[in-house]
Amino acid sequence: MRKIRRVEEALANYLSQELDVARVEVTDLLRIYGGASRETWMFTARWEDGTGTQCEEHLVLRKDPPASLLDSDRELEYAFYCAFDGTSVPVPRMRWLESDGSILGGPFFVMDRILGCDANTARILEPDYDEVRAAIGRRHYEILAHVHARDWSTTRIPELLDPPSPADCWKRELDHWESVIDEHELMPQPIARAAIRWLRANPPPPPERVTVVHGDYRTGNFLYRPDGDIYGIVDWEMAHLGDPIEDLAWSFMEAWEWARNGLKGGMIDKEEAIAAYEQASRMKVDRDALHWWDVFSGVKGQGIWLTGAKNYQDKKSGELVLPLTAYWLINFQDEILLRSLGRGA
Amino acid sequence: MKPDPPLVLHGIMAEFARHVGPEVQTPFSQGVFGLGVTMLGMIAQEYDRAAARLVEEDDAIVALFEDATYLLTEGELKERIREELQRPRHENLRVSALEQDNARLRALLIDLHAAVEQLSGDEAVTMEERIWAELQESTRRRHIKSRLAS
Numbered sequence: 001m002r003k004i005r006r007v008e009e010a011l012a013n014y015l016s017q018e019l020d021v022a023r024v025e026v027t028d029l030l031r032i033y034g035g036a037s038r039e040t041w042m043f044t045a046r047w048e049d050g051t052g053t054q055c056e057e058h059l060v061l062r063k064d065p066p067a068s069l070l071d072s073d074r075e076l077e078y079a080f081y082c083a084f085d086g087t088s089v090p091v092p093r094m095r096w097l098e099s100d101g102s103i104l105g106g107p108f109f110v111m112d113r114i115l116g117c118d119a120n121t122a123r124i125l126e127p128d129y130d131e132v133r134a135a136i137g138r139r140h141y142e143i144l145a146h147v148h149a150r151d152w153s154t155t156r157i158p159e160l161l162d163p164p165s166p167a168d169c170w171k172r173e174l175d176h177w178e179s180v181i182d183e184h185e186l187m188p189q190p191i192a193r194a195a196i197r198w199l200r201a202n203p204p205p206p207p208e209r210v211t212v213v214h215g216d217y218r219t220g221n222f223l224y225r226p227d228g229d230i231y232g233i234v235d236w237e238m239a240h241l242g243d244p245i246e247d248l249a250w251s252f253m254e255a256w257e258w259a260r261n262g263l264k265g266g267m268i269d270k271e272e273a274i275a276a277y278e279q280a281s282r283m284k285v286d287r288d289a290l291h292w293w294d295v296f297s298g299v300k301g302q303g304i305w306l307t308g309a310k311n312y313q314d315k316k317s318g319e320l321v322l323p324l325t326a327y328w329l330i331n332f333q334d335e336i337l338l339r340s341l342g343r344g345a
Numbered sequence: 346m347k348p349d350p351p352l353v354l355h356g357i358m359a360e361f362a363r364h365v366g367p368e369v370q371t372p373f374s375q376g377v378f379g380l381g382v383t384m385l386g387m388i389a390q391e392y393d394r395a396a397a398r399l400v401e402e403d404d405a406i407v408a409l410f411e412d413a414t415y416l417l418t419e420g421e422l423k424e425r426i427r428e429e430l431q432r433p434r435h436e437n438l439r440v441s442a443l444e445q446d447n448a449r450l451r452a453l454l455i456d457l458h459a460a461v462e463q464l465s466g467d468e469a470v471t472m473e474e475r476i477w478a479e480l481q482e483s484t485r486r487r488h489i490k491s492r493l494a495s
Contacts, residue, residue, distance in 0.1 A: 033376030187444070188451040191480050194458055320380040327387040331487040338484060343477050 004029050010104055011043065011061065018096055021047045038062045038074075038237065039106075042113055058115055060092065063108040064101070065317060075099070076160050078109050080212065080239040083155035088146045090114075090223075090232050114232045117223035121258045124219060125266050132228030137268025138276040139230050140222065144251070145280035147233070148211040148244040157212070161241055166206035169243040174199055174296060180303035184310040186326070191334040192302045195295055195341060204292035207243040208283065215239045217247045218256045219265035248277060248285065249293030254336045255301060255329075291340075298337035305329040354389035358382050387489050398486040399443040400435060405479050406450045407434075409472070413457055416468055422460055429453055454479075 008026040015024040029043040041061040049055055064074060075097065084091045093112040101107050118124065124133060152158065164172045178196055181189060214221075215238030223232035251264060252273070258266035264273055274285050305325035312322035338344040348356075361382055369378045410426045417423040434446050454476070461473045 030371060031373040033373045187448050188455055190451055190455045190458060191484070193455045194480070197459060197462065320377060320384060324380060324384060324387070327384065327391065328489045328491055331484055331489065334480075335484045335488070338481060343481065 007041075007104060008043070012045075014096075014098070014103055015045055015110075016047070019047060019049075021049060023047065039065050058113040059095065060111050060113045061104075061108055062111070063104055064106040065319070073160075074107055074109060076157075077237045077239065079156045079160055080214075080236040081111065083150060083152060083157055083212070084147070084233070087150060089143055089150065090230060092232050092234065114223050117225055117231050119220065119223050119234070121220040121256075121266065124224065125259050128226055132226060133267050134272075135228040136224050136230060137263075137265065137273060139228070140219075140251075140265065140267065141248075141273045141276040142280040143222075143230060143233060144214075144217060144247055145277050145283075147214055147217075147247070148281060148283075150212050152212050152241060157241065163210055163241045166208070166210055166243075169207060169210060169246075170199075170204050170292065170296070173240075173242060173246065174299070177296075177300045177303040181299070181306055184303070184306040186306070186310055186313055189302065189306070189334075191337050192299055195299050195337050198341060199292065199295055199299065202292065204243070204245070204289040205286055207245065207289075210241050211244045213240050213242040213244065213246050215247070215250070217251045218253075219258060219267065220256075243289070243293065244281075244283075245285065245289045246293045246296070248274070249290055250297045250300070252290075252294065253297045253301065254339070255332065295337070295340045298333060298340050301333045302330065302337070305333060350392050351389040354385045354392070358385045358389075361385075383491065387491065390489055394486075395440045396438060396443055399440070399447045402483055402486060403434060403443075403447055403450055405482065406454050409454070409475060409479060410450075410457070412475075413461070413472060416464065416472055417460065422456055425453060426457065 008029050011029070012024045012026040015026070016022065024045050024047040027044050027046070029041055032040040032042060039062070041063065042058070043061060044056065044058055046054070046056045062074075062077075078094055078097045081091050081094045085093055092114050095110045095112065097109040098104075099107045123129070124136065129136070152163075174196065181192060181196075214233065214236060216235050217233075221233070221235040222230050223234065224230050252270055256265050257263060262269075264270050268276075278285055308322040309326035309330065311317050312319070312326070335344065361378075366375075366378060366382075369375050407430065410430055414423060414426055414430075417426070429450065435443065437443075458473070458476050461469055461476065464472075
């Protein structure tokens with residue numbers, strides 16, 4: 001509890017400076033379980049503004065931990081959120097980005113909290129979502145089409161990120177994730193290495209255009225309600241510019257079939273999802289490209305799990321989700337990769 | 346004779362779930378608790394089988410190496426495989442030592458697999474299929490039963 005109080009006080013001091021008010025009260029600070037690369041905390045802030053009006057806001061803090069499942073760029077994640085503010089892609093409004101790690105023990109950003117939503121991967125499988133689960137699934141892929149339609153050239157993104165050419169999208173991502181595996185594998189990975197060789201020998205067709213790629217588009221990373229709609233796309237920590245099919249393939253990965261019934265994200269049949277995406281994007285999904293990005297997703301997944309396992313082994317983090325990756329997910333990802341390569345049982 | 350460690354670990358899981366779980370208050374603490382209990386179950390599965398699966402896998406990879414020496418032309422890879430075949434194995438039966446043996450063999454298997462992919466002919470195709478079969482088998486050996494996965 002003492003740590004919670006200290007963080008509440010530090011946050012209150014920070015917000016009073018940012019809001020230029022005498023005093024901010026921060027209460028109800030509560031850490032949310034999950035988040036691949038950053039600690040996520042919810043809190044309520046109250047203050048009196050210059051006109052004497054009592055203000056109350058429900059906010060979310062995303063703070064860099066000492067180590068995690070992946071290393072990502074906070075400023076870039078913030079820029080991707082901002083790029084979709086006020087568009088047809090629902091995102092929480094960004095409020096403050098702070099690179100000074102001394103304030104809360106790590107750099108952080110603060111955003112609005114979208115109230116009354118569920119986000120949990122298990123919650124959407126509960127009976128009260130039976131009637132609307134498929135509708136949420138279709139909506140998920142309609143929104144993905146809108147993500148990919150965003151003209152990123154008018155945003156801050158190109159200031160922070162070199163856009164790849166369409167022909168280079170696959171190579172840039174594969175080079176990155178192969179280097180992640182090189183750096184973090186605690187044991188040799190013969191299945192991931194065979195997959196990487198296959199990916200290099202069979203490059204995908206280039207996309208029609210380079211788009212925003214969310215990078216972790218799946219159940220667990222959007223906010224939904226029992227009315228069947230989606231109110232926020234979150235966790236943009238792996239967002240980049242690239243081939244839009246990458247997001248589709250990642251969202252289809254077997255690891256996210258939470259109900260273990262073949263439905264993608266626990267919600268929707270793959271072909272129905274593709275149809276919803278094609279209708280909303282007016283783009284035909286190239287099945288060869290989809291297969292390539294499916295195999296790639298297995299390699300990327302392995303890169304993430306290996307990073308978590310290494311960070312735990314190196315004692316950079318004590319988060320229990322990290323050894324879980326070593327004991328379970330790395331082999332599960334290998335099983336998925338074998339099936340993607342047509343070599344599975 | 347004392348109770349098997351997997352039995353004890355499963356017992357801790359059950360007792361924690363029954364008596365400690367309901368007392369855990371915040372969603373974050375519940376998440377940590379759930380992961381901890383899940384990890385106990387995974388460690389229980391791995392504890393008893395770890396040495397056996399590592400030795401079994403090493404033997405399977407060595408059998409591939411023995412046959413691959415007839416397939417490969419003279420060169421650095423063939424020499425490394427010959428050296429590996431002459432090396433004593435499993436002198437230290439601690440799991441950490443067995444994992445080091447296994448890691449060395451799996452690293453060499455990666456290089457053999459890549460080399461065989463470049464070869465033509467029926468024997469090369471057969472060897473490649475045997476390597477894939479061994480990789481499939483390696484995932485079966487490592488498979489963890491969990492409520493998180495099938």
